[in-house]
Amino acid sequence: MKRTDALRGTVTQAAVVVAAAALALTGCARDGASGPPAAPAARAQARDLTYTEDLRIGDAQQRLIRSCMARQGFRYWEDRTLTREESRPLRYVQDDVGWARAHGYGSRIRAKEERARLRNPNGAYRAALPAARKAAYDTALDGGRAAELLRTEEPGGGTVAKQSGGCTGAAEKQLYGDPATWFRLDTTASNLRPLYVGKLLHDGRFTSAVHAWSRCMARAGHAYPDPDAARQAATRDHPAGQGRAAEARTYAAETRVAVADATCARTVSLGPVGRAREAYYLGRLPKAYRTALDAYRQRRLAALRGAERIVPPRA
Template sequence: MVATAAVATGCGGADAVARSAPTPVPAPPPQPLTWQQELRVGDALQHLVRQCMNRHGFEYWEDRVLTLRESRPVGYVRDDVEWARTYGYGSRIDAKYERYRARNPNGAYRESLPEARRTAFDTALDGGDQARILTTRLPAGGEIRKRLGGCTEEAERKLYGDPDEWFRTRKVAEGLPSLYGEELMKDRQLTAALGAWSRCMRGAGHPYADPPAARDGALALSFAAEREIAVADASCARSMSLRQATAARERSFQDRLRPRYGSEVDAQRRLAQRAYDRAVRIVPERS
């Protein structure tokens, strides 16, 4: 009776209710952008730079020479069989982009300007000689610098809000693999997964130790041979779930670094998501 009354009335009841309330679940850390989202942010950045350069009286061309499908990055693990069947390891895509770079319209336009206008073009684009120099330390040691000013700074500010913080946190996030890359490639679970992939490739007639070796070997051959090896590579990677195994092992190494670098990584991902949310209102996704 007394215990029941204590729960129902007075301070004791309030304490009991408070103790029984569920503990708030912390929000999960922000996730990185997909490569499609990153590409759209890059397109938005170029679009904003072009608008700014036009306001300064200069022409500026956006680089959208590759389609969305052609822009897919060729990473360590490739398990898209249909992409491999069409593009192999992307050698013809690389050649297409190199042809574009050789006749880059922005470079040609800049060179066509008189010297004074060329200097003004550089100042408008990135601040020229008066640009700020950003400096940040890398996780593995050393420093990296970046010139920032002009339309480039304006575009980054519109997308990320704080280009200085974006530069710092991005370089930290990008530099983390240098702290664990060697150890990751010796990881027993990863080497076991790579061994299964290698046996699968050997059974398909392509004796390669790992995906980079397959890619390097294929790129020295004809395009038909490149596609054949790339299809086998992607098929074996998919059947062995190599992408998932690699990602899981890499996350385990990244998790060890969270106590030291987690705040920078989370900040970088939040800034990237902010930029993407703004990018979708600026440019469409590539077709």
């Protein structure tokens, strides 16, 4: 996606940056927090997907791309770097104490991802192809230079565009339907937070819960004003070249803070308060945005049903 106009909005850039990490409840919900799985009815109740459901759609898209590329005479390796547990997104509120005890703030998971990125077999495979085959590979994968250019408007103003074609575009179309419609819905749903984040960050109930979390952390020996500050402090001392002993020490320190963070978040119900207040502000957005968000969720549920016929859940 490339931006063809500057994002215009009323909130500050700092607030938008905080919001990009904060709560993330208009995307994937927590597993088990959104009711039963979608039924194969004509119209299931619109809801956000859990992260494992979102992961399954991504895996299905990878499988579709691999099959399509094989039909074009090329190899394509699906990305299965992380386990289902490792793939859990780290949100502003992390209240799973068991996950924090096992993974801290995920620094080792990110290192694993980076190693896999550097060794990506698709990149090596493409690099080894002759020039003419490289061009054919690019056309097969994403349509190359002839791919259709989709454009749509962001909620905060400005136009965004992306190319859609090849096996990548075909896989997305099979899962989500008409590419232009899906691009519009996805862009809208993914960019609603700047419209209300300023109100959320100053919401009395939310800030009270954050202050309660901070007091809890201070009692545990970790003085931080909010979860993002705790995470940043605990993960900043992870230089790439450190030895095993140094890495073990920094990881142990990271894990101690992460466990305290999750424990305090659970103690003061920071997650439920944040989700409730975000839902409150989402419900007060203009009707056109709420309608688009509902349609986005419906398409995601339909994509999930399709994914369930293509790939099993990730282990």
